[in-house]
Amino acid sequence: MNAETSPPNTPAPAHRYAVYYAPSPGTLGWLAGSHWLGRCAAQLQALPQLDIHGVAPADLKRLTAAPRRYGWHGTLKAPFALAPGVSWMDLHQAVQALASGLQSFTLPPMQVERMDDFLALVPMPSHAANAQVQAAAAACVTQLQPLAAPLGSAELARRRAAGLTPRQDELLTLWGYPFVLEEFRFHMSITGDLRQVDTRTADLVLDAAQQFFSDLPALRFNSLAIFAEPAPGADFVLLDHAEMGP
Template sequence: MNHTEATTAHHRYAVYFAPSPGSLGWLAGSHWLGRCAALLQPLQQLTIEGVTAEDLHRLTAAPRRYGWHATLKAPFALAPGTDWITLHQAVQAVAHKLQPFVLPPLHVERIDNFLALVPAPSHPANAAVHEAAAACITQLQSLAAPLGDAELARRRSAGLTPRQDALLQRWGYPFVLEEFRFHLSITGDLRQVDSQTQALVLDAAQEFFADLPTLKFNSLALFAEPTPGADFVLLDHLEMGA
C-alpha cells in the first residue's frame, strides 16, 4: 500500500475486482485502456488496422479513468465521521470472510453500447462472483455517504426500472444484487465512432483478449478518486480468506 496515498483523504472510493499489478491479466487490460492505475502512468495502446489511435483513445477514455477493473461497489463518498482507516479495515474484514476462487473464462461481449469482458454465463463460479459483490454492497454501505439529489437525478436519467430505482435509493447504485452483472469494461460508448470502426475494435478486442490467462479472484481492490473528475488510483489489494 502506498503510504502517501493511503493517508490522504480522497473524494470518493470504490471496491473493485482487479488483477494484481504486474500480472499478465493486469498488464493486458491496462495496455488496452492506455493507463496503469497502479503506476499512475499512460501505457502504449494496441495498434488496430483501420482504426485511428485517436478513435481508440477516445473510445477507451471512460474506462481508462476508472482503471482496469470490474465494479463490486461503485464509487462512493465516505459518510460523515468515517475515515480512510475505518474503510480499509472494513474492506479487509469483508475480504477475510470470502474464499478465493478462479474466475470463469472471460470473453468480449457488447453490453448495450459498450464492450466488456464477461464470464461464461452458466459457469458455477459465477455464484462466488455474486457472493463477493453482494458482500461488498451490503457490508460496506453504512460507511458510504447518502447520494445527493444531483447524483440521484443523474442515475435516473439513464432510465431505471422501479426495482433498479429502489436499489439505487437503498444501496447507492442501481445495478447491484440481482441486477448485478460482473464485467470489465474495455470501451465507453461505441456510438462515438462509426459502425465500421466499432466492428474493427470488437474484432481486435476479441483477438487481443483471447489469450488472457485464467484470472484468480483472490482479493478485493480498493481504488480512490483523489479529486472530483480525477483518474482513479489503486490504493491496495485486500487478500481474501483467513
C-alpha cells in the same frame, strides 16, 4: 498486502472510493487490460495502446477514455463518498475484514461481448463460479454501505434520468447504485460508448479486442481492490489489495 497489515501510507482524503475486482499489478491479467485502456492505475502512468489496423489511434483513445479513467477493473462496490466521520482507515479495515471472510476462486473463462452500447470482458455464462462472483459483489454492496454517504439529490436525479425500472430505483435508494444484487452483471469495461465512432470502426475494435483477450490466462479472484478518485473527475488510483481467504 496481507489482510493482517495496515496500509503503508495513509493517503489524503479522496473525493470517492470504490471496491473493485482487479488483477494484481504486474500480472499478465493486469498488464493486458491496462495496456488496452492505455493507463496503469497502480503506477499512474500512460501505457501504449494496441495498434489496430484500420482504426485511428485517436479513435481508440477516445473509445477507451471512460474506462481508462476508472482503471482496469470489474465493479463490486461502485464509487461512493465516505459518510461523515468515516476515515480511510475505517474503510481499509472494513474491506480487509470483508475480504478475509471470502474464499478466493478462479473466475470463469472471460470473453469480449457488447453490453448495450459498450464492450466489456464478461465471464462465460452458466459457469459455477459466477455464483461466487455474485456473492462477493453482494457482500461488498451490503456490508460496506454503512460507510458510504447518502447520495445527494443531484446524483439521484442524474441516475434516474437514465431511465430506471422501479426495482433499480429501489436499489439506488437502498445501496447507492441501481445495478446491484439481482441487477448486477460482472464485467470489465474495455470501451465507452461505441456510438462515438462509425460502425466499421466499432466492428474492427470488437474483433481486435476478441483476439487480444483470447489468450488471457485464467484470472484469480483472490482480493478486493480499493480504488480512489482523488478529486472530482480525476483518474482513479489503485490504493491497495485486501487478500481474500485461501
